[in-house]
Structures are given as C-alpha cells and as structure tokens.
Amino acid sequence: MMVLLAAFIQDASPKASAPANSIPKIKTTRVWRDVELVRPVQLVARPDRADKAYVLEQAGRIIELDATDPSTGKGRVWLDIRESVNDRNNEEGLLSMAFHPNVAKNGEVYLFYTAEPPRREVLARFKLKADGIEIDPASREVLLEVADPAWNHNGGTVLFGPDGMLYLTLGDGGSGNDPWGNGQNLGVLLAKCLRIDVSKKEGNLAYAIPSDNPFVGREGARGEIWAYGLRNIWRMSFDRKTGELWGGDVGQNAYEEIDIIKKGGNYGWRPREGFHATNGVPDASESAEGFIEPIVEYPRKDGVSVTGGFVYRGSEFSDLQGVYLYADYAFGRIWGLRALDGKLVAPPKPLLQRQGNIASFGELNDGSLYICITRGGADGPGQILKIMQSTLAD
Numbered sequence: 001m002m003v004l005l006a007a008f009i010q011d012a013s014p015k016a017s018a019p020a021n022s023i024p025k026i027k028t029t030r031v032w033r034d035v036e037l038v039r040p041v042q043l044v045a046r047p048d049r050a051d052k053a054y055v056l057e058q059a060g061r062i063i064e065l066d067a068t069d070p071s072t073g074k075g076r077v078w079l080d081i082r083e084s085v086n087d088r089n090n091e092e093g094l095l096s097m098a099f100h101p102n103v104a105k106n107g108e109v110y111l112f113y114t115a116e117p118p119r120r121e122v123l124a125r126f127k128l129k130a131d132g133i134e135i136d137p138a139s140r141e142v143l144l145e146v147a148d149p150a151w152n153h154n155g156g157t158v159l160f161g162p163d164g165m166l167y168l169t170l171g172d173g174g175s176g177n178d179p180w181g182n183g184q185n186l187g188v189l190l191a192k193c194l195r196i197d198v199s200k201k202e203g204n205l206a207y208a209i210p211s212d213n214p215f216v217g218r219e220g221a222r223g224e225i226w227a228y229g230l231r232n233i234w235r236m237s238f239d240r241k242t243g244e245l246w247g248g249d250v251g252q253n254a255y256e257e258i259d260i261i262k263k264g265g266n267y268g269w270r271p272r273e274g275f276h277a278t279n280g281v282p283d284a285s286e287s288a289e290g291f292i293e294p295i296v297e298y299p300r301k302d303g304v305s306v307t308g309g310f311v312y313r314g315s316e317f318s319d320l321q322g323v324y325l326y327a328d329y330a331f332g333r334i335w336g337l338r339a340l341d342g343k344l345v346a347p348p349k350p351l352l353q354r355q356g357n358i359a360s361f362g363e364l365n366d367g368s369l370y371i372c373i374t375r376g377g378a379d380g381p382g383q384i385l386k387i388m389q390s391t392l393a394d
C-alpha cells in the first residue's frame with residue numbers, strides 16, 4: 001500500500017519543474033554602477049534594514065549603499081579606518097564585517113582587519129550612534145588580537161551563526177606549507193575557525209567561550225576553536241535554510257577546496273590538501289583517517305585561489321534554489337554545486353568566467369547574491385555584480 005501511494009505521488013508531481021539536482025546557467029548584471037569603489041572585498045547586509053547594504057574597501061573604508069534599488073542605488077563613505085589598517089600586501093587590509101543579529105537594539109558592528117606594528121589580526125567591535133545609522137569611529141573596542149608571522153594567509157570572515165555566536169576564520173599565519181605547524185596545533189588560534197560569545201566577558205577575555213565549544217576543558221587547547229586544520233579560509237557563509245557552515249579553503253600548490261565546517265572537525269592541513277597527501281611536507285598523510293575531507297576540490301588548471309560563496313536561498317530564481325555558488329579569485333570562474341546533508345548530489349558545474357578578480361560573494365536579506373570584483377589600480381575600478389539565473393535548468 002505504501003509503495004503504491006509513493007508511486008502515485010511521484011506521478012502527480014508537476015512536470016514543468018526542474019529536476020532537484022539540476023543547476024541552471026547564470027549571468028551577471030552590474031549594480032551600484034555609479035558608486036566608485038576601490039578593491040571592494042565584501043558586500044554585507046544589515047539584518048534589520050533591507051534598504052541598506054555595505055561594501056568594504058580593502059584599504060579600510062566602508063561604503064554604505066542604498067539597497068532599495070541596487071540597479072540605481074547610490075553610496076557614501078560610512079566609516080574610514082584606513083589609518084589603523086595595514087593593507088600593504090594583497091591579502092592584508094579590512095577583510096570582513098558583520099552586524100550583530102540584534103543590531104537594531106544593541107547597535108553592534110564587528111570588523112576584522114590586519115594591522116601593524118606588530119603584524120597582527122584584529123577583531124574589533126564598533127557601536128552605532130543613537131540614530132541607529134551612523135557608526136561611531138571612537139567606539140572601537142578590540143576583542144581579539146592575534147600575532148601573525150607573515151603577510152599572507154590572514155583569513156578571514158567574521159559572521160554570526162544561527163546560534164547567535166560569532167564565528168571567525170584565521171589563516172595559518174602564512175609563508176608556505178605552514179612552517180610553524182599551526183594547522184594541527186590546538187594551542188594556537190591560527191589555521192582555525194573560532195566560535196565566541198560576544199554578549200559576555202569571561203576572565204581577562206573581552207568575550208566568553210561557549211561551554212559547548214568542542215575543545216573546552218582539553219589541556220593545551222584553546223577553547224575558542226570550533227574547527228581546525230584549515231589553511232586559509234578567506235570566505236565562509238551559513239546556509240540560511242540548513243544552518244550548515246560552508247567555507248572555501250585556499251590551497252598551497254595543488255588543490256583548492258570547499259568544506260562544510262563542523263564542530264570539532266579537523267580539515268587536514270597541512271598533512272592533507274584537498275583529497276590528497278600534501279606534496280613534499282614531512283607529515284603528509286596518504287590516509288584521510290581522522291580528517292574531514294572536502295565536499296569538492298579543484299586543481300591548478302581550474303584556478304589558484306578559491307573564494308567561498310553562498311547557497312542561494314532567494315525567491316527570485318527558483319531553479320537556483322539550494323545551489324552553492326563559489327568562485328576562483330584569480331581565474332574569475334564561478335561554479336555551482338548541490339549537496340544534501342553534507343554529501344554532493346550535483347557535481348560542480350562551470351557557470352561563468354569573467355574578467356577581474358572575484359574577491360567575494362555577498363547575500364542581501366532577500367537572499368539575492370552578488371559578487372565583488374577587484375582590479376588593480378590601472379585596470380579600472382572595482383565593481384559589484386548581481387547574479388541572475390539566465391536559463392531554465394537543463
């Protein structure tokens with residue numbers, strides 16, 4: 001009886017809708033085209049205000065955008081902290097921002113940037129002024145500073161999870177092949193995804209460590225760590241439907257990877273790169289045992305630096321629903337894939353290739369997705385493009 005019923009339901013499903021594992025082609029259209037942007041590295045939504053969006057310039061400015069109609073929207077400088085940001089090298093600068101989920105009440109904004117001297121990563125909290133719009137530059141409170149041995153591999157995305165906790169990625173410090181062994185060292189914060197509670201302070205910390213973090217109470221381990229063995233997660237995002245945390249981990253010499261980041265997970269750096277033993281390091285591991293393997297990887301012929309994206313959850317393009325979009329920064333390629341419960345159900349499909357570096361994806365409150373394009377000074381200004389579905393899924 002159950003079998004017959006299931007067969008009946010299947011037959012009755014609408015023929016017009018695309019198969020659940022298909023991925024449609026996409027196109028892009030430029031938005032905020034009159035706003036002058038220099039190296040835009042992140043587009044950030046404000047949870048309580050759909051009429052505003054913010055774009056970070058790597059040097060340390062934040063531009064507030066009118067998001068009521070991105071096709072014509074204007075922008076203005078909202079914050080300028082260039083004096084306290086070090087952006088001398090390609091991977092340095094103002095890297096990420098997140099509004100507190102309850103920003104309408106507490107006015108809290110979190111910034112992640114590199115600074116020197118001494119060379120370090122900084123997580124700082126700023127407050128909005130009483131009008132709830134302007135940010136108070138004098139309100140800065142440094143929550144976390146992490147000494148950094150090299151200019152490269154600085155992470156990092158700061159964002160809030162569905163659990164209200166702040167998540168932050170830090171790179172392995174830099175140089176090449178993790179010479180300090182930070183990836184597998186639970187005693188340091190580099191090469192990790194962190195999870196902290198910014199609603200309280202604990203001991204001499206400017207935040208609290210959630211008691212359900214995976215390494216709380218383990219001798220020699222930092223309680224802030226949520227996951228480890230991550231070489232340099234530049235961009236990560238939560239799937240707003242499933243709560244899964246997706247990250248793009250930038251590779252060394254061979255493979256770029258996409259990971260779903262889980263509590264306590266060891267993602268293999270540096271013994272592993274993608275699905276492989278890391279080439280030429282003493283602790284390379286042929287076995288994946290004890291490590292969480294990526295969802296997907298891609299080799300050097302397809303790109304050299306992954307930019308993690310978002311799972312599309314907007315309502316505008318129905319066939320894109322549930323597709324995870326990501327890119328290669330240097331090659332300007334975008335792929336889409338589908339996964340269910342952490343398992344790949346539709347392999348990566350190349351969707352687009354374009355000029356310029358794809359520094360970041362951004363998601364607005366309605367689930368619409370955008371990319372930030374950076375170019376070198378003489379190559380022209382930065383751009384923000386909206387991602388659109390261009391055909392029905394095939």
Ligand SMILES: [Ca+2]
Pocket residue numbers: 148149150151152153154171172173174
């Ligand atoms: Ca570094």
Ligand SMILES: [Ca+2]
Pocket residue numbers: 229249257267268269272273274292293294
């Ligand atoms: Ca890995």
